[in-house]
Amino acid sequence: MEYITITTGFLIILAGLWAIMTRKNIIRIIIGFSLFDTGIHVVMVSMAYVKGGVAPILDKKELLTDTANKIVDPVPQALVLTAIVIGLGVTALMLAYAMRLHQEKKSLDIESFKDLKW
Amino acid sequence: MEFKIITTLLGILMLAMSLIAIYHKKMIVAVIATGAVGLFASIMYLFLAAPDVAMTEAAIGSGLSTIIFFYVLNRIRQNDKEGRESDEIDEIPNK
Amino acid sequence: MKKLLVLFILAALVGVLYPLYESFDGNTELSEVARFYAKSENVQKVNSQNLVTAVVVTYRGLDTLGEVTILFLTAAIIAFFLKKESEKRTLRKNSEIFKTASKLLIPIITMLGIYIFINGHLTPGGGFQGGAVIASAVILMFLAFPNMEFSHKFFESLESVSGLVYVGLAAFGAILGLGFLDNAILPLGKFGQLFSAGAIPVIYSFVGLKVGAELSNILNKFKSVQADN
Numbered sequence: 001m002e003y004i005t006i007t008t009g010f011l012i013i014l015a016g017l018w019a020i021m022t023r024k025n026i027i028r029i030i031i032g033f034s035l036f037d038t039g040i041h042v043v044m045v046s047m048a049y050v051k052g053g054v055a056p057i058l059d060k061k062e063l064l065t066d067t068a069n070k071i072v073d074p075v076p077q078a079l080v081l082t083a084i085v086i087g088l089g090v091t092a093l094m095l096a097y098a099m100r101l102h103q104e105k106k107s108l109d110i111e112s113f114k115d116l117k118w
Numbered sequence: 119m120e121f122k123i124i125t126t127l128l129g130i131l132m133l134a135m136s137l138i139a140i141y142h143k144k145m146i147v148a149v150i151a152t153g154a155v156g157l158f159a160s161i162m163y164l165f166l167a168a169p170d171v172a173m174t175e176a177a178i179g180s181g182l183s184t185i186i187f188f189y190v191l192n193r194i195r196q197n198d199k200e201g202r203e204s205d206e207i208d209e210i211p212n213k
Numbered sequence: 214m215k216k217l218l219v220l221f222i223l224a225a226l227v228g229v230l231y232p233l234y235e236s237f238d239g240n241t242e243l244s245e246v247a248r249f250y251a252k253s254e255n256v257q258k259v260n261s262q263n264l265v266t267a268v269v270v271t272y273r274g275l276d277t278l279g280e281v282t283i284l285f286l287t288a289a290i291i292a293f294f295l296k297k298e299s300e301k302r303t304l305r306k307n308s309e310i311f312k313t314a315s316k317l318l319i320p321i322i323t324m325l326g327i328y329i330f331i332n333g334h335l336t337p338g339g340g341f342q343g344g345a346v347i348a349s350a351v352i353l354m355f356l357a358f359p360n361m362e363f364s365h366k367f368f369e370s371l372e373s374v375s376g377l378v379y380v381g382l383a384a385f386g387a388i389l390g391l392g393f394l395d396n397a398i399l400p401l402g403k404f405g406q407l408f409s410a411g412a413i414p415v416i417y418s419f420v421g422l423k424v425g426a427e428l429s430n431i432l433n434k435f436k437s438v439q440a441d442n
Binding site (some may be wrong): 001003005006010014017018021022047050051055056057059060064065068069071073074075077078079081082084085086088089090092093094095096099100116 | 215216219222223226227234237239240241242244246247248250251252253256262263264265268269273276277280283284287288290291293295298304335337339341345396405424428430431438
């Protein structure tokens with residue numbers, strides 16, 4: 001089952017990269033970044049799956065003995081937990097920049113911000 | 119066996135929603151499609167035995183992120199009232 | 214022409230990373246690090262039922278410290294960028310059904326958020342999820358009562374005090390000689406009760422309050438540059 005989720009995650013990463021490189025509206029580029037983040041998290045969590053394992057919460061009595069053969073890997077889940085919150089922070093920061101850029105030039109097209117080109 | 123069928127269905131739905139988010143003309147539909155991708159990812163995390171991650175993705179990825187996008191779209195629409203519609207940027211014909 | 218170039222770059226990326234994808238066959242047993250965390254005497258040493266909480270707060274505590282720092286930086290930069298509108302507007306009031314339902318729902322959602330991060334070591338949950346739920350309650354308050362005064366100072370001081378207490382508790386473990394962010398500074402109780410696992414409920418509560426206050430500050434900044442509707 002984890003083959004299907006890894007394939008889905010990689011296809012969403014490709015879709016996000018395509019949106020970043022091809023679209024011209026700034027808000028669509030930011031939507032592409034958000035899709036890219038979601039794809040990476042799906043790939044990371046599906047690397048942690050062990051065949052026939054349960055969630056790593058030891059609330060039943062029979063999970064206390066011989067724990068290491070019954071649960072899935074808890075370390076990538078802890079990393080993805082942090083990464084989701086940081087992804088939200090970076091998206092909010094990019095949207096604040098987009099709002100200020102629109103205030104200066106009244107346009108959302110990325111071709112109209114060529115001030116730094118020589 | 120049922121897990122495989124449901125996971126395949128969820129994968130196809132996620133891909134369809136992400137294509138809508140990139141290619142649809144209106145911005146509001148694109149933002150809602152991004153929230154839907156996050157929601158389907160949260161269901162997929164439950165099948166992969168990760169309840170903590172599913173809760174976090176449902177609250178943050180498809181709740182707060184969509185709301186922040188809507189605030190920014192409202193502000194841009196107000197600023198742009200006399201000019202061109204900001205939805206038509208991608209279809210500029212001769213640039 | 215540009216699209217062909219982009220397609221070529223993406224195909225090159227897929228071609229470079231394809232052997233990695235091909236050689237993945239599913240895991241049938243845990244990795245070495247997870248085996249160490251799941252051993253019976255290590256579980257007794259940390260004494261928390263939720264293994265993901267134990268990894269986030271004690272074993273990988275430095276990553277959580279870095280994440281808290283990044284969130285603080287993000288909130289500060291957004292507050293620097295978006296300046297407040299100078300004139301005061303009164304926005305249109307909402308309908309009666311919405312206001313009455315929100316008055317019922319906002320305390321319940323806040324209580325659910327506080328419950329999630331207090332019981333972080335017993336059930337799935339923890340600081341980040343509880344903070345996001347509290348930020349959702351604050352959003353509902355902004356949407357239902359748009360003319361209410363938002364006490365800026367309260368949330369800013371809550372965030373700063375929570376950050377200070379979190380770093381203070383972490384350094385306290387180093388002072389006592391146990392190690393940075395160890396959780397044996399409070400007594401470990403019985404396995405599975407609310408007041409067990411040492412300092413994990415206390416640390417996670419302060420992380421949850423800090424994340425909730427930060428997300429509320431970011432949303433307030435976005436709201437206060439809104440135009441009239």
